[in-house]
Amino acid sequence: MEVVLSSQADNTLIRDNTWLVMNARGFETEEQAREFGHALRVAADVSSVATRYGLDSGVDAPTTGVSEGLRGAVKRSGGIALRDNIHGIDIFMDSPNTRFPLRNARGNVFANPSLFLEGIDSVFPFVDRLSSRVKYIVLLLN
Numbered sequence: 001m002e003v004v005l006s007s008q009a010d011n012t013l014i015r016d017n018t019w020l021v022m023n024a025r026g027f028e029t030e031e032q033a034r035e036f037g038h039a040l041r042v043a044a045d046v047s048s049v050a051t052r053y054g055l056d057s058g059v060d061a062p063t064t065g066v067s068e069g070l071r072g073a074v075k076r077s078g079g080i081a082l083r084d085n086i087h088g089i090d091i092f093m094d095s096p097n098t099r100f101p102l103r104n105a106r107g108n109v110f111a112n113p114s115l116f117l118e119g120i121d122s123v124f125p126f127v128d129r130l131s132s133r134v135k136y137i138v139l140l141l142n
Contacts, residue, residue, distance in 0.1 A: 001026070001036060005117075008100075020055075025094050037089040040120070042127040042135055047119025049141045053111055056142065058088025064101045 001024055008019045022040065027033035041057045048055035065084035066074075074080050083092060085100045092098065130138075 003040065030091050033091045034089065037091065039124060039127045041089060042130060042138070043120045043124040044116075045135070045138045045142055046123045046127070046130075047116050049138050050119050050123075051111075051116045053116050054142055056087075057139075058086070060086060060088035060090070063087045066101055 004023045005014060006021045006023055007014050007017045008021050009017060014020070022044075024033070024036060024040070027036065045055060045057055048057075062084035063086070066082050071082045074082050079097050081095060081098045083090070083098060083100055
């Protein structure tokens with residue numbers, strides 16, 4: 001499965017964004033997507049601890065969103081599907097009409113991300129072997 005690292009906001013550099021966004025597409029079922037997303041999160045968490053970068057990978061809860069009334073009005077008027085901005089894993093149908101509300105914040109990271117990204121690749125095949133206890137320890141270390 002290919003995972004694409006991208007900016008949260010269109011036409012901006014990854015380093016100029018607050019959130020690290022990883023996109024994976026092409027799953028046959030929601031369950032497959034969710035399992036992959038959770039395994040990817042564990043791999044990123046472990047890599048983050050190993051590289052001492054620190055990572056807040058979220059708890060799958062919205063950080064920003066819009067009311068159902070506004071969501072419906074935007075859908076009816078322009079066919080745009082507004083989604084809550086989820087801090088963590090978000091599973092949804094891939095569509096060019098999907099949009100996320102953004103809020104502005106700024107942080108700077110001056111570390112080379114290659115060790116972190118390589119760590120994800122090397123850890124990912126083994127995340128299903130990690131116990132829940134190890135996963136919680138990694139979460140606390142981050």
